[in-house]
Amino acid sequence: MAQKAFQDYYPDQLSYCYGCGRLNEQGLQIKSYWDGDETVCIFQPRPYHIAVPGYVYGGLIASLIDCHGTGTAAAAAYRAEGRLMDSEPPQRFLTASLHVDYLKPTPLGVPLEVRGQVKEIKGRKVVVAATLSANGEVTARGEVVAVQVPQELLDRYVTQ
Numbered sequence: 001m002a003q004k005a006f007q008d009y010y011p012d013q014l015s016y017c018y019g020c021g022r023l024n025e026q027g028l029q030i031k032s033y034w035d036g037d038e039t040v041c042i043f044q045p046r047p048y049h050i051a052v053p054g055y056v057y058g059g060l061i062a063s064l065i066d067c068h069g070t071g072t073a074a075a076a077a078y079r080a081e082g083r084l085m086d087s088e089p090p091q092r093f094l095t096a097s098l099h100v101d102y103l104k105p106t107p108l109g110v111p112l113e114v115r116g117q118v119k120e121i122k123g124r125k126v127v128v129a130a131t132l133s134a135n136g137e138v139t140a141r142g143e144v145v146a147v148q149v150p151q152e153l154l155d156r157y158v159t160q
Helices: 058-080 151-158
Strands: 033-035 038-043 093-102 112-122 125-134 137-148
Touching (some): 038 058, 058 093, 058 125, 058 137
Antiparallel strands (some): 038 112, 093 137, 125 137
16 A cells, blocks of 8 residues: 555554564564545465464454554544644554454455454543454454553653
8 A cells, every 4th residue: 555554653662563563573564544434454364374274363363453453543543633643742552452253264365354443432542343354254353442552651662
């Protein structure tokens, strides 16, 4: 995609998450974008993301929903305030709760699409519903309750 992903706006010091950190060379480095009022992430699992032959490991599915959810929360908070994602102060979200329902086995070897919808923004909390699809079929769905990182914690990492 030509546009920058939500995760590309995270300050360098906060870009090492295994799931979404662009500076974690061993991580998944997922990328999330707006698609109208929804968000989307496309991820191509590698052969080692296996559960049983031919199917994706459930922990990967949970990680994709988790990090896409926190990225969506950050983007939604900026959007709700009418701010660009590169404006100061930075907003970063962490997972307070993650719930995943595995609806059917997710095939390995095809791109996975994670879609997020913001269900609620209330104070420092954002609730995101997500679906994960393979070949156009929803194989998992989840909900992420994300909370904004307190400014004093951001200051500890971002200003060092």
